[in-house]
Amino acid sequence: MSDVISPTVEKQSTKLDEIVKTYLAIRDKRASLSREFEAKDRELADDLASLEQVLLTNCNEISADSIRTNAGTIIKSTVEKYVCGDWDNFKRFVLDNQAIELLHQRIHNGNMKEFLSTRPDEGLPPGVSSMREFKITVRKPSRN
Numbered sequence: 001m002s003d004v005i006s007p008t009v010e011k012q013s014t015k016l017d018e019i020v021k022t023y024l025a026i027r028d029k030r031a032s033l034s035r036e037f038e039a040k041d042r043e044l045a046d047d048l049a050s051l052e053q054v055l056l057t058n059c060n061e062i063s064a065d066s067i068r069t070n071a072g073t074i075i076k077s078t079v080e081k082y083v084c085g086d087w088d089n090f091k092r093f094v095l096d097n098q099a100i101e102l103l104h105q106r107i108h109n110g111n112m113k114e115f116l117s118t119r120p121d122e123g124l125p126p127g128v129s130s131m132r133e134f135k136i137t138v139r140k141p142s143r144n
Contacts, residue, residue, distance in 0.1 A: 023138050
């Protein structure tokens with residue numbers, strides 16, 4: 001019986017071996033292209049930042065919020081960003097003031113998984129659902 005099974009298993013193994021090789025080649029190529037893109041994109045982003053600084057300087061020199069040119073309009077605006085140096089204090093503030101809208105609406109998957117593991121009988125909190133999907137991971141063979 002093993003004579004009948006062996007060639008079939010060997011064929012399947014060879015086929016999977018080729019699929020894994022192709023998978024790894026594609027993944028490596030994507031990683032390479034991604035690194036190339038990120039490096040080129042970083043260069044272009046740096047170029048834009050330099051040009052934006054020149055344009056900002058021009059706006060400041062003539063006290064203008066906008067400058068119209070034949071090529072386009074330069075608009076100077078203010079962007080305000082907020083940072084938090086004391087998360088415990090800020091979280092208390094959010095809860096005390098019922099100001100949950102000050103936060104992004106996203107569930108931290110790792111924290112939720114840990115939270116649920118400590119309450120196995122309670123199920124998911126109201127309004128929350130979970131989705132599971134199968135995932136394939138392919139690793140290169142280890143080199144000995």
